[in-house]
Amino acid sequence: MLLEKIKTPGLSHLSYLVASGGKAAVIDPRRDCECYLDMARANGVEITHIFETHRNEDLVSGAPILKALTGARVLHGPNAGGKVTYAEIATEGDEFDIGQLKIRVLETPGHTDDHLAFVLHDTAYPEGPVGVFTGDALFVGDVGRTDFYPDRKREVAGLLYDSLQKILALGDQVILYPAHGAGSVCGSGMAEREFSTLGHERANNPRLQFKSREAFIDFKVGENHYQPPYFRLMERLNLEGGEPAPRVLRPRRLTLKELDDVAADHLVDVREPLAYAAGHLRGAMNLPVDMIPAFAGWFIGEGERVALVASSEDQLKAAMTHLVRIGLDDVAGGYVGVVPAAAQGHDMRSVPMIGTDEVRQRLDAGDAGWTMLDVRDADERSESAIDGSMHIYVGELHTRYRELDPARHYTLMCASGMRATVAAGWLASRGFDTLDVYLGSMGAWKAGRG
Template identity: 75%
Template sequence: MFLEKIKTPGLSHLSYIIGSGGQAAVIDPRRDFEVYVERARAEGLEITHIFETHRNEDLLSGSPILADLTGATVHHGPNPAGNVAFANTTREGDCFELGQLKIEVLETPGHTDDHLAFVIHDSEYSEGPVGVFTGDALFVGDVGRTDFYPERKEEVAGLLFDSLQKLCRLGDQAIIYPAHGAGSVCGSGMADREFSTIGHERRNNPRLRISDRDEFIKAKVAEHHYQPPYFRLMERLNLEGADAAPRIMRPRRLGLDDLRESGADHLVDVREPLAYAAGHMPGAMCLPVGMIPAFAGWFLSEGDRIALIASEEDQLAQAMAHLVRIGLDNVVGGYVGVVPAAAQGKAMRSIPMIGTKEIARR
């Protein structure tokens, strides 16, 4: 069995490629999908299946694009919110074979109505479940949020409790493969660990240790999570299917004068705050590259024309990747090297810097 975790920084998204006997499946692929094709090719595997644990709210699915490229079939759970245009509906008890592996479907609603878990059976290692792709139902140290259906908050919290009990019945030996790690907005207390099992979570996960259904519901209903406006965009596009991203992954390079005349709705300066304070273009938004996944969706909207300002090429590429993954595609170009432009006498702005002693004095 081949199994590899693909991490997406910023969003703390985890996707997977699993294979055996020349076949492979990808679980919850991100929009910039090339990594899955490259890994499958390196292992001599053909991607034949794509499994979605649920309709994501925080990032765009790469499933329709990857399916078009590889001919693989996308499998998604029953979705009362609407038809998933690019996927076949799969249900509890369905099984898929990949060489010596069997992938069994469990319906695990609660986080979302369409949520599925995919159980790994490998006859070479064990008669019981070897592992389970838990999506956003069960994380390392936490469980999924249940606030996406405010008019049904007690009901969906109860559904998640039932789903977690179903996962626990797979056995303590089963390794869990969640769709997010620490730092994701899809939970509130995820542990910063790479590995866990059903048994470890059953004994140590605060929410999973609650054995009373009513107590669990009360605890989940009391939680508070933020929902950035872009979540609505993700929900819609993950039903319709997002376009491929190769063009926007390589932004057009702009000069400083081009940047001013680009017609962009937003100038987004992705450099570090100290660099921004030292010199920046008038009207530019300070949004350091590492903060884009968490905050861009609060300030930028679908269709907004965006121009980027970065200190180096790698930083520009990283900013583009972050934006592409949350559907903010309308990037007119990017400029690299604001500080040299300031030295050439271009119109700039700066922010005076003060120390902590001065802050205390004021």
């Protein structure tokens, strides 16, 4: 028997390949799916089945692409909100043989209506299941979000509760294989480790400690989650079936003149926040490579063209890979090197960084032309906030920037300064010239008051 976990950095997406007796199955494949073929071939097995736990909202599924490459059957749950054109419907109790392994279907709605869990049995040891692929229903340290059906909040939260009880009933010995790890937008409390058992989760997962179904529902209904606009694109593509990823996940190299002339909707600087703040091309927004999976889908729309600015070819490749995995394929090219552009007299901009003393002075002075803008999420702000600050979540600035006055002076803050620089970069690209970032942000504020 073979069981391999494939982690997609940035998205914190976890997919799996299981094999026995020369056959293999893939659970929740990503769009750039050659890795599963390479793994299967290296182990001398044939991919015969592809299982999807649900219609993903945060990445393009690789199931239709892998199906075309292998001829494997794709199995998906009922009630997907439309026809999943590339898949067969699997329902409660269906079983599939992979060598001496047997995969049994559990219907586990709640996160989404079509959600399935796949229970792994080893027929050589018939005492009970050995593992379960839980998708976005149960994570290590957390459970799935239930905010995708706003008109049915209590109903779907209750459905998730019932699904979790069904999963836990498999037995404490069962190994948990979730579809995401810490850092995913699909949950906020996941543990850093990506291994667990149902018994460990039953005893330690905070979301499994509620004394009643109603208490669980009340908690889930009260959660705060954000839905980037690109979620709607993912939902549609994962019904219709996404196109294969570009064969070369590296953008065309642009000269400075070509960068100036390229017709792009967004100029995206993917360098680290402090590098961007020190000097960047006019009109560029900042999406550091590691933050692209979380925030690109807020600011870049379907069909919009992107030109990239980076400090290295590796950064360009990583940035394009992240964009492709969430369906933002139209990358016009990439330019490497901001310092050479400055040396050639190119128009440059910077974002000043300020510290706690300066923030205190401005707050005490009550400057009528200045605003401290907090771009953390609602949960963070509810725990602690700076009196007198304004709040707009960083992702929501993609539209709500229109509520702000470009002539006003804004200081951006978050927990450390990273998201604040992304927010400042977006405002700068929209014509806001008087901006700075509170370096250290809430962390520095708390330390300075201690």
